[in-house]
Amino acid sequence: MTPPLKTLSAASMAVRTAIVLFIFVVVFTGLLAAAYQATEPAIGAAAAAEKMKLIGEVLPREFYDNDLLNDQRQLPANAGLGLDEPSTAYLGRKSGSASALIFEAVAADGYSGKIRLLLAVAADGRLLGVRVTQHKETPGLGDYIDPRKDKNKERPWITQFNDLSLATVSEREWAVRKDHGRFDSLAGATVTPRAVIKAVHKAMQYVAENRQQLFANPEVPVPPSASPGGSK
Numbered sequence: 001m002t003p004p005l006k007t008l009s010a011a012s013m014a015v016r017t018a019i020v021l022f023i024f025v026v027v028f029t030g031l032l033a034a035a036y037q038a039t040e041p042a043i044g045a046a047a048a049a050e051k052m053k054l055i056g057e058v059l060p061r062e063f064y065d066n067d068l069l070n071d072q073r074q075l076p077a078n079a080g081l082g083l084d085e086p087s088t089a090y091l092g093r094k095s096g097s098a099s100a101l102i103f104e105a106v107a108a109d110g111y112s113g114k115i116r117l118l119l120a121v122a123a124d125g126r127l128l129g130v131r132v133t134q135h136k137e138t139p140g141l142g143d144y145i146d147p148r149k150d151k152n153k154e155r156p157w158i159t160q161f162n163d164l165s166l167a168t169v170s171e172r173e174w175a176v177r178k179d180h181g182r183f184d185s186l187a188g189a190t191v192t193p194r195a196v197i198k199a200v201h202k203a204m205q206y207v208a209e210n211r212q213q214l215f216a217n218p219e220v221p222v223p224p225s226a227s228p229g230g231s232k
Helices: 005-058 157-161 191-209
Strands: 072-075 087-094 097-110 113-122 127-134
Touching (some): 127 191
Antiparallel strands (some): 072 087, 097 113, 113 127
16 A cells, blocks of 8 residues: 655655765765864963963073973872872973973962972072962962062062072071071961962972982974974
């Protein structure tokens, strides 16, 4: 018995619609893939530029002549750095020799939670620079740890760490002046700087305890384009 015309028409329409949707999905997916491939280099370059801009705030250019972003080493989770997950550190080299290490640390006891930091330490143990990369401290009160928010543009609070080392600053001095230390702080807003100072001190101790491993001088990484199997 021949099916009713309406049933055939409905079935044909359903098949046709499914085919059209399938073609649309295939074409749209292809366009997205092509767009991603076309923009991926620009996105990667922008991300690298942003990362280098932040690194440039803690590491003076004269300390390295290598490709920092290609000279990485993985650090395991460590309580001394306040990190409960592995992190990436970058090794600065000058004429092939290890000159500085750039790495992350976290102050877990900020007034409003964790404060993420980026530090650069020279091979001789000097602290070259510290920057806050993420925090939730109270605006206008504890956020002066970030030089972008610090009203003292000539000498931001965070620059007090520049050129310090465990050899030049005693254990007792790693504290705010209110606690008989050497670091300034704003009245009524000492919880935040206490957390940062404590985290920086612990990070410096971590570097000192692991110096030989952190500043080991393996072969300089070869960029992918220059490797034997890389593109020419």
